[in-house]
Amino acid sequence: MMEVDKRDGQFLQRVIRKWQQDKLISDAQAEDLQQSYSIRSNDWQTITLYIFIAAISCALMAFGSLVLDEKWIEIIRKKFSLTDGVIAFLFGALTVFLCYQGWRRNRHHASFSFNRELFWLLPILSTGVTVVYLGKSVGYLGGNYGVFWLLATAVYAIVALTLHSRLLWIATLLCLIPAYVKLTYYLTSNGPYFLGMNLPCRMALLALLLIAAGWVMKHRAVFLPAKEITWAGGWLLFMLSGWLISIFGNCGTWQEWQALRQVHLLWWVVVFSAQCVLTLLLGIRIKDDLLRDMGVIFLLLDLYTRYFEYLWDRTNKGLFFSILALSFWWLGKQIEKYLEKRRSS
Numbered sequence: 001m002m003e004v005d006k007r008d009g010q011f012l013q014r015v016i017r018k019w020q021q022d023k024l025i026s027d028a029q030a031e032d033l034q035q036s037y038s039i040r041s042n043d044w045q046t047i048t049l050y051i052f053i054a055a056i057s058c059a060l061m062a063f064g065s066l067v068l069d070e071k072w073i074e075i076i077r078k079k080f081s082l083t084d085g086v087i088a089f090l091f092g093a094l095t096v097f098l099c100y101q102g103w104r105r106n107r108h109h110a111s112f113s114f115n116r117e118l119f120w121l122l123p124i125l126s127t128g129v130t131v132v133y134l135g136k137s138v139g140y141l142g143g144n145y146g147v148f149w150l151l152a153t154a155v156y157a158i159v160a161l162t163l164h165s166r167l168l169w170i171a172t173l174l175c176l177i178p179a180y181v182k183l184t185y186y187l188t189s190n191g192p193y194f195l196g197m198n199l200p201c202r203m204a205l206l207a208l209l210l211i212a213a214g215w216v217m218k219h220r221a222v223f224l225p226a227k228e229i230t231w232a233g234g235w236l237l238f239m240l241s242g243w244l245i246s247i248f249g250n251c252g253t254w255q256e257w258q259a260l261r262q263v264h265l266l267w268w269v270v271v272f273s274a275q276c277v278l279t280l281l282l283g284i285r286i287k288d289d290l291l292r293d294m295g296v297i298f299l300l301l302d303l304y305t306r307y308f309e310y311l312w313d314r315t316n317k318g319l320f321f322s323i324l325a326l327s328f329w330w331l332g333k334q335i336e337k338y339l340e341k342r343r344s345s
Helices: 004-019 027-033 043-068 071-080 084-107 112-120 121-135 145-163 164-189 201-217 224-248 256-261 262-285 289-311 317-343
Strands: 002-004 038-039
Touching: 002 164, 027 084, 084 112, 112 121, 112 164, 121 145, 121 164, 145 164, 164 201, 164 224, 201 224, 224 256, 224 262, 224 289, 262 289
Parallel strands: 002 038
Antiparallel strands: none
């Protein structure tokens, strides 16, 4: 009996049902075809993913305890009279060695493995230490920390695309965000606005650039997971930024936001609500489950946020959540009918 994954199994079921409805095969033949394959269980793969997530979390905590407090590095530096530049060089050499070892591990195994992917956490951390001590050796160029965040981003990106590492590409995008933030603050001398935009608006701009990059990468011969991660990461940042903008508007300081009346933020609320709906519709139109789910999740978040902002002290809580429950039940029912109609067509 042939084993297929869940998605392929659902596809085969739709095909057999369609053939049966069009009288291309008999009921007996349809039953024989359905019994000719089984859906492969992914339970162990899911458990393995959770185990490796736990391993990554523990490794990060260990790194924070051993490296970020710098105690053991400081002990070694004092004992051997090492400068910050020498420590940066040593960790840089360690990074090169780890990348070489990672390349050797992956050379004869093209398929994805959580075990091999987890190895890339080591060069990620060693690269971070290298950049930190390189920055220390030159005084961070007068406090321009963004340049060194950007340097780490470039290193992660080059290694990720060269050696085909998902974890390194995730590190690239995560490192790009503080690099962008630090650079914009440095260019404005830590001012609240950059080109007239507060921090959430700036993040929305970065998100749009990531979405555009993800779209361009989809049409180029680039490491496939990098395309998917960039596309998903860009949209997630875009939706999070829109949600923050709907709360804070374009206020640059906490005091400015507290002095602003909520009614003046209604325009931003309308924009974010439209953003959620359009994302949902776009996901349905281009058959992108990620965008569809993000649209629904952030639309729910939008409704709950607005309730706590405007209606928490003015409405009966039980009545509000009852209406909300009925609304979502009706929405789910309509979506279910639509999906059933698509399957039968």
